[in-house]
Amino acid sequence: MGKVIIPIGPQHPALKEPESFSVTLEGEKIVDVNLRLGYNHRGIEKACEERTYIQDIYILERVCGICSHSHSTCFVQTVEEIAGVEIPERAKYIRTIVAELERIHSHLLWLGVAGHEIGFDTLFMYTWRDREIVMMILKKVTGNRVNYGINTIGGVRRDISQELLKEILTSVDALEERTKYYIQVATQETTLMNRLLNVGKLSHEDAVLTGAIGPTGRASGIDSDTRRDDPYAAYDKVTFKVIVDNHNDVYGRTLVRVLELMEAYSIIRQSVQNMTEGPITVKVPRKIPAGEAFGRYEAPRGEDVHYVKSNGTEKPERVKVRAPTLANIKPVLKMLENYNLADLPIIVAAIDPCFSCTDRTLLIKDKKSNKSKIMDWESLRKYSIEWYKKRGIGF
Amino acid sequence: MNMIRPGKMIRQVLSSLIKKPATIKYPYVKFEMPENFRGKIKFYPEKCIGCKLCVRDCPSNAITITKVGEKKFECEIRLDKCIYCAQCVDSCLKKALESTGEFELAQLDKKKLKEIFHAQSEDGIKKET
Ligand code: SF4
């Protein structure tokens, strides 16, 4: 049977963000997948070098709309490490609470998207309805539903009042009730199980080999979680289980996420209980001493890594972001092999991808001469104008 | 798999039939933003001392402070540039800036996205220019 190459994307109804897969098919079977990124490159790293540390928090927060707290916390932690400051206890707990609330909203969102991808829109509607509870509480605590802006270098910007803490606890109770129900749905609903079991298999060996992280890795038996292995914020003061599963498929990834929700509730309860009164910020000079540091953070999608180099001024010399999705791209290409084309949406969705977080500089490689060149802003602009002119669109 | 079973969520779905919708009928029903919501920025000219700390920390260059007279300052906020992070509110030591709960800021006319708080008006009422 002949091979057919099908392009999916950059614009495609099954994808929420622009990225381009070219899928080689033999009949219905996927034999090879090529992924091209770069349609969503926004130049955030470069922009950070032009701005002060304070301004960078807000830019980096916008790397991802769903795990915004992850990126801003990762960045401020790294900067705090260079500056050698220890943030107050209460600030650590507040960061932890917001981080877990964010994980809850992200995992509920994922559960809904996964339901939608397999045509189970009932699940999508109900999880997203329940997700409103956590969105509301996030809005009350931080002042917005997304891009919480709670972090600043040296602590957090807002305190959580006693009444709000109580409200968080009641919301957590309500959410826990709902999550228990979703665990039942995930383990008993036959449609869901039939559709997800044995789809997108990634064996433990392959997961290690391709470097899968986060829930994707944990569903293939990789027992790693930055929160436990290299604790930051207040994670060393709370106890929680790292959920590991051995299903190695999309079903396993679903289980890991719903069970992680239960752990998140317990972390929030412990944090609220352990919290003591006190200051929420320490003063950090605007000029960060020269040095470099590497920060790790367990985002809902996996480990997020930031590297910051400071040269003693108000602005960083280099900021490098490795969003979790980038690490999970190789595994997903592996997972797709030998499945049907119709499985592609759910397999890709199962890593909870976030492509705009992942996009980096464009490197163009000439296949014949094997030479590469980097295009700067000006030449890229010139190139695009020329490209349109040739097609009769003038500027 | 021979037995036909109703979906696990069927009860939940049926019980929703007799419940009210979970959504709010916005814009017919307004909803209040919580107390510390980060909405449109308000400027109090009488409190400003012109230190421009807010301008320095604004991540999107949305705020400008101009001196219009002896100890009189005017503030311009570009609503299209502002990302409503409220860093300027935190940076201001004189509490001359404040976040409000106002969030319906879409405009068809681009000119209306420029808000100027004049120094002379005591209450800081905006005037469009
Ligand atoms: S920081 Fe406050 S006092 Fe200083 S210029 Fe801005 S508004 Fe005025």
Ligand code: SF4
């Ligand atoms: S809210 Fe943020 S973006 Fe808007 S003017 Fe203030 S500092 Fe600038």
